[in-house]
Amino acid sequence: MLINPNILYYSNIQITILAGVIAHTLGFFFFRRIGNLPGVAAAGYIFPTFSMSYGLVYLVIFLFRIDYSTFQAAGSLTLSILWYFGLNILSRHLDPYSLAVVPGGTVDRLGEIDGVNWYWLDSPDTVIDRISGVVADLRADLSDEWERYIADRALSGTPVYHVKQISESLTGRVKIEHLSENTLGSLNPNQAYLKIKQAIDWVAALAALIIFLPMLGLVALAIKIDSKGPVLFRQKRMGYRGNVYQVYKFRTMKINAAVGDEKEEAITKAGDARITHFGQFLRNSRIDELPQAINILRGEMSWIGPRPEALVLSNWYEAELPFYRYRHIVRPGITGWAQVNQGHVAAVDDVLEKLHYDFYYIKNFSPWLDVLIVFRTIRTMLTGFGAR
Template sequence: MSRLGRTRVQIAGALLFGVLVPVTLRWGADLDGWLLPEQITTIVATTIAITLGLIGLRQLARLPGVEESIYCVPALLVSFLLVLAALLMLRVEYNRYLFPTSFALTIVWVFVAHALNRRYRTVRLAIVPGGEVDTLTAIREVEWLPLDAPTLPKGRLNGLIVDLRQDLDPRWERFIANCALAGIRIFHVKQIRESLTGRLEITHLSENTLGSINPDALYLKIKQGVDWILALVALVLLFPALLLVGLVIRMESPGPSIFRQMRVGFRGQPFEVLKFRTMRHDGGPGDTLDSAVTTDADPRITRLGKFLRRTRIDELPQLINVLRGEMSWIGPRPETVPLSQWYDDQLSFYRYRNIVRPGISGWAQVNQGHVAGVDQTLEKLHYDFYYIKNFSPWLDVLIAFRTVGIMVSGFGSR
């Protein structure tokens, strides 16, 4: 990584380009203009917004599949809006020229820095032969450098990959030790595969498997409180629109507007999930395994139902489930009781996904979409395990950003 890719350099450049430049252009040598209370307040506020936004962007960039240039605008927009909300609530005067100008120039700086740093972006990883390392070459985001002899390849190198569970030749063991002493990062094959694919595969239990993916208990409680507040606010703001959607559903086809179904939730407890009805009332999913699976171009889905499913509007009544403490905004999607029982019989560790509250959206949904069948569900389970192991506000923010994009694109809907 070049110096432009370092967090402190990006923050310093953004403060110079996004704060000092517009202030200098506006007031120049007029020190009285610089020292006005609202100017000082705005400078402090934009400095906080820029710092929080870029730190958040860097945290998101550590997650699989994140391109900084794509998420730079959402991350900085959220941080600037949060700081602006704080200024408005505290009734603090700020400069209406400097604040939006700083936001725009910071975006320009991040894009310029990203473009200049692009040639250092490709990750180059050397691979020690043996074990499961052959499975890595299918991942395209990395330049893989398989080694035939214990000698480092020429050029820039981001790390060395090795399957630490295999018995290594003493020559390779000395080579790995020398690389570590030289400051080269050593990655276990399973660790790098997880970080690049966003999936955590568990094929057998070890002495620390379950302990390593236990979700953080403190964040679990904080998340529940934040979920409840946001769900209450969203329900109040969206209530007229939700009533309108319910009325249109009743007009299109006979039956109730709200569809109710038993699903398996937090810690394996069943609960009644609420959704807008998207299927004909006489052909909706029932309590059997076949009826619980939605297929491509399912004839039971109504015309309005297709739109509601594509935009995920059909999930909005689950805000009530969030208020009841049965669900979260973000988490593994809850499965129907018959599907959950069937998957539990077919897949090892399936029920462990219920260690966190199910969500309206989740990591598997934004990466995979709707699934049907054991193979796809096993892949979905790997995404769920990754979410549980990396349970954090940054991963939740990333899922929220991607969910908005999915609501627009309709990715993975059925």
């Protein structure tokens, strides 16, 4: 029995159209979730987000050996990307993000945050057109007039934000110095996603070791040729739930280089003379981190999470910074929210800021934040930001 080629052709078109609709819907959903995270320049994530959604859908189609039109699929992806680029440009031109600030309490610190048109209200009678919301310190002792103003704005449909809420959403940092000041809700992150993430980490780590095994062998050979010493660097670090473990990385420094005490030896500074020529390349490209896939297989680490610190540094930070140990509530990661926003730091003042990023990650522990970190890590690998 012969099948009419035209029927097969139109069947392929219908399958491709259906797949395009599903991929576009997924891309819209991913883009909205990622776009709501702090510090996201939405236009910069349109291409990777829709490429990911279309890639996932057409990977499923490929695995099930379903015929589809490659030309139509590529056209659908291109149109989706161009459409959202156009919408993004139009929305930024017509509706810039603007917030009105009610005086009182701790709202003064909002002026340090860029990327928002701040309107500082002088009187409850002030009328500002086309604002995205109103910000107030809802814990402050506001006058009756300002409380009525806030209530009226909420009744009119204008979003009203607490100063700490808007500060966290714009900076990607959560400040916690005492348990009594905790705004995380439950101190434990989402346990279901914690288990799902561990399974994904394990599969990805096994696949990475298998796929990159030839390259890892070449890197090991290059390290031996470049400088004397072992191929792998081993170090005791503080890990999940405060358990100490041994991390594995490719060695990037000269051995037996005198730097001072144990604490100074654990700190890598900008332009560190101990780093070898080939080691600098490994750090900038993050290839030196790949052996940590072994730690992931052993359940000691994740691909994404707070960066694990050397044991001596962790003990030092715990003595200096209140609530530091809380960052060990999730598995440490090869990359993380603090790394892609701040880069590598060691001074206590900088570590406090990094701790605020870690707390934000724990509070917003989700696949959407992890996907954003993956995108930014790729950018870090291409630019070298944060690598030392």
